[in-house]
Amino acid sequence: MTPTYYLLLSALLFAIGAVGVLVRRNAIVVFMCIELMLNSVNLSLVTFARINGELDGQVMAFFVMVVAAAEVVVGLAIIMAIFRSRRSASVDDTNLLKY
Amino acid sequence: MTSFSQAAVVLAQQGGEDVVGTGEALAFWVLGPLALAGALGMVFVRNAVHSALWLVLTMLSLGVLYMVQSAPFLGFTQIIVYTGAVMMLFLFVLMMAGRDSADSMVEVLRGQRLLAALFGMGFAALLVGALARSLVNVQAQAPPDPYDPAAGGGAGGLGRLIFTDFLFAFELTAALLIVAALAGIVLAYRDKREGQKRSQRDLVEARFRGDYKRRSPYPGPGVFATGNSVATPALLPDGSIAPESLSELIESTNTARLIAEHDRVLGSQAEHDDARALLAEESDESEQEGERK
Numbered sequence: 001m002t003p004t005y006y007l008l009l010s011a012l013l014f015a016i017g018a019v020g021v022l023v024r025r026n027a028i029v030v031f032m033c034i035e036l037m038l039n040s041v042n043l044s045l046v047t048f049a050r051i052n053g054e055l056d057g058q059v060m061a062f063f064v065m066v067v068a069a070a071e072v073v074v075g076l077a078i079i080m081a082i083f084r085s086r087r088s089a090s091v092d093d094t095n096l097l098k099y
Numbered sequence: 100m101t102s103f104s105q106a107a108v109v110l111a112q113q114g115g116e117d118v119v120g121t122g123e124a125l126a127f128w129v130l131g132p133l134a135l136a137g138a139l140g141m142v143f144v145r146n147a148v149h150s151a152l153w154l155v156l157t158m159l160s161l162g163v164l165y166m167v168q169s170a171p172f173l174g175f176t177q178i179i180v181y182t183g184a185v186m187m188l189f190l191f192v193l194m195m196a197g198r199d200s201a202d203s204m205v206e207v208l209r210g211q212r213l214l215a216a217l218f219g220m221g222f223a224a225l226l227v228g229a230l231a232r233s234l235v236n237v238q239a240q241a242p243p244d245p246y247d248p249a250a251g252g253g254a255g256g257l258g259r260l261i262f263t264d265f266l267f268a269f270e271l272t273a274a275l276l277i278v279a280a281l282a283g284i285v286l287a288y289r290d291k292r293e294g295q296k297r298s299q300r301d302l303v304e305a306r307f308r309g310d311y312k313r314r315s316p317y318p319g320p321g322v323f324a325t326g327n328s329v330a331t332p333a334l335l336p337d338g339s340i341a342p343e344s345l346s347e348l349i350e351s352t353n354t355a356r357l358i359a360e361h362d363r364v365l366g367s368q369a370e371h372d373d374a375r376a377l378l379a380e381e382s383d384e385s386e387q388e389g390e391r392k
Contacts, residue, residue, distance in 0.1 A: 001123075001124040001127065002234075002238065002239075003119065003238075004230060004231065004234040004235070005131070005235060006127070006168070007230050009127075011223065011226035011227050011230055012135060012138075012223055012226075012227065013135070013138050015226065015228070016135075016138040016219070016223075017138065018216050018218075018219060019142060021121075022219075023212055023215045024142065025207075025209075028143050028147055028192060028193055029141075029147050029150050032189060035154065035181075035185065035257060039157070039158060039181070042173075043164065043165075046164075046170050047168060050239050050240075051238075052240060053240030053241060055245075055260055057242065058170050058173055059260050059261060059265050061170075061173055062173060062176070063120055063268060064270045065173075065176060065177070065181070067275065068181075069180060069184070070276055070278075072185050073188075073280065073283040074283060075260075076188060076189070077191045077211070077285075077286035078283065078286055079192060079196060079287050080192060080195070080196060080286070081287070083195075083196040084289070089196045090294050093368075
């Protein structure tokens, strides 16, 4: 087994996350799919660090985690604010700009 | 494709000893499918809370995979920050906002699911194909010794890198976290003054201003009447029946059935208070109407 398998796993997880973003209607689940994509990228970063025998990739993954945590706070707060005004967490109901 | 193969050559040249042992392979073949199953479960389960739990499975598997790949600090951070904090925050918001909103099966854009599935499969095939064709024969290098300060491996090496080479990015991270915390407070803050409690005086004034259909409260059952049962309507001062006090449920049931239920509970010998004693003939008429319907 080579570390390439980790990269293949990460590619599959990223594709599944992308499909989830396109398919799901609940804003919170869409957000979880984005988290999955971030996680898969983290896996590939850690694997690259492993392949090169250095720690730079791990530092990148660490920063991705920090940014993801900040993004979750802001994103969930936005979803809560939308839920409060529209009484719904579905992305289809947020269509005030449509007509 | 050329850049990929060049990268492959470079990576292959760098490859020294193969440090992927049997244990790691075993861990990968157990945890990799688990992570995939979690991701698929998250996308395809309709209930949002179940989706979150599937994602927890994926994140835990990835955390252990980090540890296996000689990144213990990131592995623990993954488990503590992602599955511990982020997913709990997700569940918290789900319980408040999206718990009962299971995804509808109605497609708003026609053919979107099919196109998304095609895109996903194509994307996965492209990525996997490119990676598998270009990164052949890649060997993992031995990680820096985590117990040797000079080698700079492990959590200590990570800390040294963060505070030397990546110091500026790290300080930007601090600013980012502060802004994110502020944004969370601002977005989630609800002005309490809007829902301030109204005093009795405000209520009376609103009533007489005509904000309500009726100025007085609705008459309760049994007011000025022989009993206080729901079946006894309230009387107006002139002795007529207040229509607002009639119970919809009882008015829609005919008298014979009410008496039969009364008998079933108390025995047939019990004397009944006629539920509609005050209605007299009117009640019979309404009963006949009800039977006609």
